[in-house]
Amino acid sequence: MAATKEELLQRLSDCVLNMEDEEVIDVAKEYAAAGYDPLDGILKGLVAGINKASDLYEREEYFIPELLICSSAMYNALDVLRPLIPKEQSGGKCKVVIGVARGDTHDIGKNLVKIMLESANYEVIDLGRDVPVEDFVNTAKREGAKVIGLSTLMSTSMNNMAKVVEMLKSEGIKDQIKVIVGGGPISQSFADKIGADGYSVNAAEAVKLVDRLVGNAEPIPAA
Amino acid sequence: MLKDTMTPKERAAAIAAGKPVDRMPCNPNIANGVARVYGCKISEFNTNAKTIADAQIACYRRFGADSARIFTDLFTFAEAMGAKVKFPDDDTADLEAPAISADVPDSELMKEIEKIRPVDPYHDARLPLHLEAMKYLLDGVGDEMGCSAGVIGPFTNSFFLLGVERTLRAIHKNPEVVHKLTQISLDCAKSFADAAIKIGLTPTISEPMSSCTVVSPKVFREFSLPYLKERVDFIKSKGKGVVIHICGQTNKIWRDLADMGIAGMSIDNVASIKECKALIGNDTKIMGNVDPGGVMYSGTPDEVRLKTLECIRDGYDSPKGYMIMSGCSLPVDSPFENIDSMMNTVRELGYPVDVNKLDAMLADVKKRLGI
Ligand code: B12
Numbered sequence: 001m002a003a004t005k006e007e008l009l010q011r012l013s014d015c016v017l018n019m020e021d022e023e024v025i026d027v028a029k030e031y032a033a034a035g036y037d038p039l040d041g042i043l044k045g046l047v048a049g050i051n052k053a054s055d056l057y058e059r060e061e062y063f064i065p066e067l068l069i070c071s072s073a074m075y076n077a078l079d080v081l082r083p084l085i086p087k088e089q090s091g092g093k094c095k096v097v098i099g100v101a102r103g104d105t106h107d108i109g110k111n112l113v114k115i116m117l118e119s120a121n122y123e124v125i126d127l128g129r130d131v132p133v134e135d136f137v138n139t140a141k142r143e144g145a146k147v148i149g150l151s152t153l154m155s156t157s158m159n160n161m162a163k164v165v166e167m168l169k170s171e172g173i174k175d176q177i178k179v180i181v182g183g184g185p186i187s188q189s190f191a192d193k194i195g196a197d198g199y200s201v202n203a204a205e206a207v208k209l210v211d212r213l214v215g216n217a218e219p220i221p222a223a
Numbered sequence: 224m225l226k227d228t229m230t231p232k233e234r235a236a237a238i239a240a241g242k243p244v245d246r247m248p249c250n251p252n253i254a255n256g257v258a259r260v261y262g263c264k265i266s267e268f269n270t271n272a273k274t275i276a277d278a279q280i281a282c283y284r285r286f287g288a289d290s291a292r293i294f295t296d297l298f299t300f301a302e303a304m305g306a307k308v309k310f311p312d313d314d315t316a317d318l319e320a321p322a323i324s325a326d327v328p329d330s331e332l333m334k335e336i337e338k339i340r341p342v343d344p345y346h347d348a349r350l351p352l353h354l355e356a357m358k359y360l361l362d363g364v365g366d367e368m369g370c371s372a373g374v375i376g377p378f379t380n381s382f383f384l385l386g387v388e389r390t391l392r393a394i395h396k397n398p399e400v401v402h403k404l405t406q407i408s409l410d411c412a413k414s415f416a417d418a419a420i421k422i423g424l425t426p427t428i429s430e431p432m433s434s435c436t437v438v439s440p441k442v443f444r445e446f447s448l449p450y451l452k453e454r455v456d457f458i459k460s461k462g463k464g465v466v467i468h469i470c471g472q473t474n475k476i477w478r479d480l481a482d483m484g485i486a487g488m489s490i491d492n493v494a495s496i497k498e499c500k501a502l503i504g505n506d507t508k509i510m511g512n513v514d515p516g517g518v519m520y521s522g523t524p525d526e527v528r529l530k531t532l533e534c535i536r537d538g539y540d541s542p543k544g545y546m547i548m549s550g551c552s553l554p555v556d557s558p559f560e561n562i563d564s565m566m567n568t569v570r571e572l573g574y575p576v577d578v579n580k581l582d583a584m585l586a587d588v589k590k591r592l593g594i
Contacts, residue, residue, distance in 0.1 A: 019395060063439040065394040072392070105317050108437070111388065130317075155516030156554045185516050 005036045009045040012077060016049025017056075019066060021073035028080035038084040042121075046074045046081075050119045054204045064108055071115040093120070094214050095145035097136060099127030101164075103157040109183055109203075110151035116203040117149075122210065133163045140177050146214050148177055149206070150196075153184040161186075162194040169195070178213045182206060225570035231289040231368035238544075238574075247535065247547060247576065248289040249569040250510070251519065251562045254552035255295060255315050257282040264313045265555070268295045272352045276359030283364055286562050289546075291364060292427065293356050293419075294373025295349075300411050301375075301383030303347035304339050314555065321386040332385075332393075332400045339384070342411040344418045357422045365423065371466070372419035376430030377454060378447035380408035387432075394442055401446055409450045413457055420461045427466040428454065436471030436493070443476050455483045466510070470551050474498055481506040492517075492550030496537040500545075508544040513565065520554040524564035525592055531568045532585045539576040
């Protein structure tokens with residue numbers, strides 16, 4: 001007997017949560033073949049699963065390796081479901097440029113933030129690590145991104161976060177592009193001090209932060 | 224400025240014999256910041272053994288810390304095994320590309336690993352340079368202090384052979400690959416540690432990827448601990464005590480580490496000295512943990528003083544001993560006055576620690592800071 005939509009959503013979510021990065025592809029295909037709404041499959045299945053995984057991470061039941069496999073599972077199923085979404089629905093919420101500030105190469109945390117933003121349907125442009133100040137600004141301008149996310153775990157690179165904000169100001173585009181910051185030595189008070197628009201302590205909160213800053217939805221046209 | 228009246232060696236020997244000393248041993252952990260003291264570029268450490276040693280010695284003469292270590296970055300073993308390392312002109316080296324190319328598919332990994340040849344510490348990459356630097360260091364200050372050689376932990380080294388993110392995934396998807404990489408990393412580091420011990424230095428192990436901030440205690444026990452233990456046993460069999468440093472949170476693996484019979488556990492500032500003392504203070508010396516970034520690099524001398532005193536307050540009565548230290552290597556451009564502040568606080572306090580005096584000093588600096 002064919003599985004119900006609810007059953008399949010649950011299985012999508014469970015596959016992500018339980019690191020079933022291969023099985024999830026079959027489940028996604030079954031879900032798609034049954035003709036259920038692909039967007040629901042993503043949001044109520046995959047994203048629900050990655051959110052639960054990130055809760056387990058916060059509770060120190062999952063660690064980085066587990067979270068990365070959960071995210072692989074999510075991406076594998078996204079590859080199946082995304083192409084099925086009708087064009088007008090398929091645009092991401094908005095573009096976010098993310099990267100690790102100049103002078104730092106710690107990128108595990110940045111990668112988690114990227115995963116969670118992508119799961120929330122933001123279009124993330126990842127500049128990698130040790131990224132020069134001007135690359136953030138120029139990429140955001142070129143891509144029409146509304147948010148720049150800066151990560152660092154090194155105190156010595158914090159100043160380069162401030163420089164990104166300064167550069168946006170000096171080019172007169174600070175109002176159009178929100179800057180969010182995070183990483184070990186970063187705090188809300190540091191964010192305030194350099195004139196960043198937001199700070200969050202972890203990747204799940206980063207999604208809420210961006211949602212708040214860009215007024216949630218505002219879909220951009222699909223490319 | 225207060226002056227030390229004993230050398231680190233005299234101090235350590237007196238403490239071991241239960242005799243009074245001028246102050247508690249202290250290690251700000253200046254790392255490549257020694258270049259700022261000596262007046263050279265960090266990249267000179269990649270080509271000139273004498274400079275590595277002389278910068279350490281200059282730093283010791285300037286600040287009087289109790290340890291000197293030959294260690295420039297985490298990538299020396301991986302480099303000798305084929306990883307590409309980037310050498311900035313005046314900053315710490317960084318991994319550019321792992322030994323195993325990202326193009327190698329998972330199915331070919333085992334075959335690719337077989338190709339990594341055993342490392343010869345006397346010939347490969349910067350390893351001979353480091354061994355030579357050890358000799359210069361020992362010649363220069365060996366009669367005043369114990370000198371140590373930084374050795375990268377086998378599990379951490381695996382990440383630099385396969386790439387950080389790929390290794391994190393392989394832990395679940397390709398476990399035998401991670402075991403194999405860690406085994407060859409262990410073999411490599413054994414020969415290097417052996418060479419360092421022959422010169423007369425004591426190896427210390429850095430194993431950051433074993434941190435509970437990165438992997439679970441379960442993963443640590445399966446993939447890292449067996450190899451780490453073999454490394455520790457090997458060094459112990461040569462008559463040396465082993466100090467281990469792991470960045471990040473480590474509270475859930477302290478028991479495992481202490482059970483290996485290590486001489487000291489150096490902890491990060493995100494871990495708690497009190498908790499560590501309660502758990503393994505009866506088994507090993509505890510070292511730590513003033514915040515290198517938030518306090519030593521970005522703080523004021525008084526903030527350094529406060530944190531130094533707070534750490535000592537938490538750790539001074541640990542049964543197997545305590546050493547005040549930074550939570551990790553200091554950022555290269557940490558202000559000299561902050562390093563002085565740490566050293567002078569320890570000098571002023573004296574040893575054995577008089578708790579009343581310690582509390583008075585704490586109250587005093589808190590008042591000055593308005594807290
Ligand atoms: C793993 C690790 C490494 C790995 C990095 C691998 C990699 N590819 O990233 C290795 C071993 C290579 C490494 C190397 C070094 N490290 Co290191 N490392 C760590 C460690 C143990 C854990 C960091 C981590 O991955 N955490 C897990 C992630 C998930 O957490 P996170 O990054 O904080 O991210 C979360 C939040 O902060 C937030 N977030 C992160 N970014 C962003 C961005 C935005 C926009 C938002 C909103 C939120 C957000 O969301 C994330 C998910 O919830 C820490 C210890 C510690 N106390 O943190 C030291 C630490 C970061 N390292 C440190 C140092 C000094 C180094 C070295 C310089 C050491 C040396 N002497 O060789 C080198 C070189 C690094 C370089 N040149 O850049 C110091 C930094 C000190 C400082 N404050 O300046 C630390 C803090 C250790 C210490 N106590 O001193 N390190």
